[in-house]
Amino acid sequence: MAARPLFRPHHPCLGALIDPPAPDDAAAVPLLPLTETDLAAWCTDQPAERAAWVAASGFRGAAGSTVCLPSADGSIAAVLAGLGDGTDRWALAGLPERLAPLCVALPPETPAADAAVIAEAWALGAYRFDRYKSDAPSAPARLVWPEGVDRAAVARRVGAAALARDLVNTPASDLGPADLAGVARALAEHHGATLNDIVGDALLDEGWPAVHAVGRGSTRPPRLIDLRWGNADHPRVTLVGKGVVFDSGGLNLKPSAGMKLMKKDMGGAAHALGLAHAVMDAGLPVRLRVLIPAVENMPSGSAFRPLDVLETRKGLTVEVGDTDAEGRLILADALAEADTESPALLIDMATLTGAARVALGPDVPAVFTRHDTLAADLMAAGEQTGEPLWRLPLHAPYRRMLDSPVADLSSIGTGSFAGAITAALFLAEFVGPATPWAHLDLFAWAPSSRPGRPEGGTSQALNALFAVIEQRFGSMEE
Structure with missing residues (x-):
């Protein structure tokens, strides 16, 4: 159980997408996706008996709804699947469970772009975190790979999301800093990257x-995990992920309710590794670097204390306002190092503040950046991929809230206002204004189950981030 690798190049949920059945096997059942608008026209073209069957079933094309059409011998002739208004990319993600153990196939005329969205949602709808389950999960319904779909691209997106989910779902007992480094090492070995792992007192x-x-x-x-990949002559793209494998709050101990989900506080690192997997798998012409400060924030006699003054890699001193605001401290060192190389793009990802969740809820990561074009690109990519992002302001006047009487700055703002903004402003102190940098404050958790997104660890904005990297650098000459 514990020995099962956390990084699997071909994630098991991709097994829900299969090649067409062999001639001697049972043929795949046609799966006919229809929007609410298209349903009426489809019924008009059908025999009266079939149209009556659909009407009697109550099928109206709502997202995720289905109706099986019988053949003369009582078998299933086809399955109608509702797409709702056609804008929900997760509309069919519940079908791998609902239609099990069928094998189904989309119509050959399905547009490739639509088929790719369905295939991705189908595979992620088959995702299960069963590492600790004694009984094997039931097999999902399988979808024949749609014609004309870029299988590698679908597998890449699914693999990145599934890796991030697996890492966030794994309890801290089996995912300490060393284990997180082990995942990065496996990823590096798979893609031919190099890894430097600085441990313990060597950090000093x-x-x-x-x-x-x-x-x-x-x-x-x-530990400080440092992965490098790609041609040194290509544009530098650097990803920084917060790797707090468990956050007790330190000496400012969290209450039990606030501590319960803190195995997910390495969600930024999980996203950085998932995105790196996608970039390397696609072979994008970039010089990729991934920096993950991996720590466990625990109370002990050697723990750092409130009002301690810490040194940082950049040379700035920081007064600790609260030991439960630890993520920004480790990100400060990583961002300062990343900035020394003047990357063409620098993205950090972190489960950083509850304030961002109060403002935007669990589904929408907050984006902070000084660069309007980068913000516009990120939000446009989020719209195109169905992974919404929202820009919050790096409101410079709030920098005064980080003033400290004894150090260069405090780790937290004064009072309870603008917590997400002051956290982002703290990080901005460690990145030069000319660097194209974006900070994503994300949740990395699904509080309740929805099709394709079971309760637990989830990925956010990975497709959008990959799209921005690909748009900016993917067409460059080797």
Whole structure:
């Protein structure tokens, strides 16, 4: 159970997408997706008996609804599947469970773009986190790979999302800083990348003081995970992910309700690794770097304390306002290092503030950036991929809330206002204004189950982020 690798190049949920059955096997049942608007026209073209059957079933084309059409011998002739108004990319994601154990196939004339969305949702609808289940899950319904679909692209998107989900879902008992480094190492080996892993007191020797300070209270030593891939002559794209494998709050101990989900506090690292997997799998012409400060924030005699003054990699001193605001401290070191290389694009991802969730809820990551074009690109990509993002302001006057009487800045803002903004402004202190940088404050968790998104760890904006990287650098000459 515990030995099962967390990084699997071909994730099991992709098994829900199959090649056409062999001639001697049972043929795939036609799956006919219809919007609410298209249903009436479809029924008009059908025999009266079939149209009456559909009407009697109550099928109206609502997203995720189905009706099986019988053949003369009582078998299933076809399955109608509702797409709603046609805008929900998850409309059919519940069908792998609902139609099990059928094998179904889309009509050959299905547009490739639509078929790709359906195939991706189908595979993620078959996702299960069953690492700790004694009984094997029941097999999902299978979808024949649609004609004309870029299988590699679908598998890439599914693999990135499934990796992020698996990492967030894994409890901290089996995903400490060393285990997270192990996943990065497996990813590097698969793609021919290099990995540097700086551990424990070596962080002090090599200039990562904030990472060391946050993680030193745990019996599992902190680490800085540094993955590099690609041609050194290509544009630099750097991803930074918050890797707090568990956040107790430190000496500012969280209450039990606030601590319950803190295995997910490495969601930023999970997203960075998932996105890196997609970039490397696609072979994009970039010089990729992934920086993950991996720590466990625990109370102990060696833990850092409120009002301690920490050094950082950039040289700025930080007064600790609250040990439960630890993510920004480790990101500060990683961002400062990333900025020294003047990357063409720098993206950090972090489950950073409850304030962002109060503002935007669990589904919409907040985006902070100084660069209007980058913000527009990210939000447009989110719209196109069905992964909404929303820009919040890096309101410069609020920087005064981070003033400290004894250090260069405080780690938290004064009062309870603008928590997501002051956290982003803190990070901005460690990135030069000319660097195209975006900070994503995300949740990485589905509070309740929906088709294709079971309760638990989830991925957010991975397709949108990949699309922006591909649009900016994917067409460059080798």
